[in-house]
Amino acid sequence: MEVIEEIEYEGLSPNAGLGVHMAAGALAGITEHAVMFPVDSIKTRMQVFATSPAAVYTGVGNAFTRISSTEGMRALWRGVSSVIMGAGPAHAVHFGAYELVKEWAGGNVEGASNQWVATSLAGASATIASDALMNPFDVIKQRMQLHKSEFRSAITCARTVYRTEGLGAFYVSYPTTLTMTVPFTAVQFTVYEQLKTLLNPVGAYSPATHIVAGGLSGAVAGAVTTPLDVAKTILQTRGTSADREIRECRGMVDAFRIIWTRDGIKGFARGLAPRVLTFMPSNALCWLSYEFFKAAIRD
Incomplete structure (x- = not known):
């Protein structure tokens, strides 16, 4: 009987090379964001303090039904071009920096006592680098996702924002x-690495491990950071608001004050459900794609 050699999926060297990690990260990022984009659009709309009753939604199902019936399904995909343009390079930088810093900090040494510290440091470093690249694309995306957005092209949106609000508009939320x-x-990275080790201690080929660990780590991280995401959305969409107070919002403290004054403590949970619904499957898909592409490119 012919014996088929099993691929050591997790047995691949963690030092597969910076180019491999960056290419895998870019492919994973585009896959993740494109698939979950409609839910992200709903989250953005739920987080904005809308002045029109037509733009106020009571839940994910309500938002999906109303948007698709009144604006068409295409409205849920408006802005996806900006994400595709930015997600590839940003995720390439993200995963490249993550693997580089994790190796430097000793996170790839089996049994090392500082492994969780190394992965946390690597994750934070990766984010600082990738967000600097992705932030302008995220601003464009959210401007296009809004109810009755005037923009249908990412390029047109970028030019308009730059002309009317200046370069700072792309980084006011940074x-x-x-x-x-x-x-x-x-x-996310700490929970992912710990769950991956717990669920798959032998490092055998196990896509299910990446799905479960990736999904749970995304859900936890997304839930605990939702209040900050609400503030970020207010800052990134302030230029399109008819509300003077929101238009003059200058930073996180101003955004928090507006949220607290208008909606109380519950305002900081605006969009929590679609945010978790976005990050749980998208993170699972991202990690599954990343590990797969890393192995495929390596081979």
């Missing part, structure tokens, strides 16, 4: 984004 995504990524 400090808030970092405040959110550094802990998000640190939590």
Whole structure:
């Protein structure tokens, strides 16, 4: 009987090369964001303080039904071009930096006592680098996702924002984004690595491990950082708001004050359900894709 050699999926060297990690990260990032984009669009709309009753949604199902019936299914995909343009390079930088810093900090040494510290440091470092690249694309994406958005092209949106609000509009949310995504990524990577080791201690080929570990780590990280994501959305969409107070919002503290004043403590959980619904499957898909592409490119 012919014996088919099993691929050591997790047995691949962690030092597969920076180019391999970056290419795998880019492919994983595009896959993740493109698949879950409609849910992300719903999350953005639920987090905005809308002035029109037509743009106020009571839940994910309500938002999906109303948007698809009144604006068409295509509205849920508006802005995806910006994500595709930015997600590839940003995720390439993200995973490349993650693997580089993790190796440097000793996170690839089996049985090392500082493994969780190394993965947290690597995750945070990766986020700082990738967010600097992705933030402008995220601003464009959210402007296009809004109810009755005037933009149908990412390029047109970028030009308009730059002309009317200046370069700063693309980075006004960057400090808030970092405040959110550094802990998000640190939590995500730490939970992922710990669950992966717990579920698959022998390192055998196990896509199910990446799905479960990736999904749970994304759900946890997404839930705990939702308040910061609400503030980020307010800052990134302020230029399109008819509300003077929101248009004059200058940073995270101003955004938090607006959320608290208008909606109380529950305001910080706006979009929690679609955010978790986005990150749980998308993170599972991202890690599954990343590990797969890493192995495929390596081979």
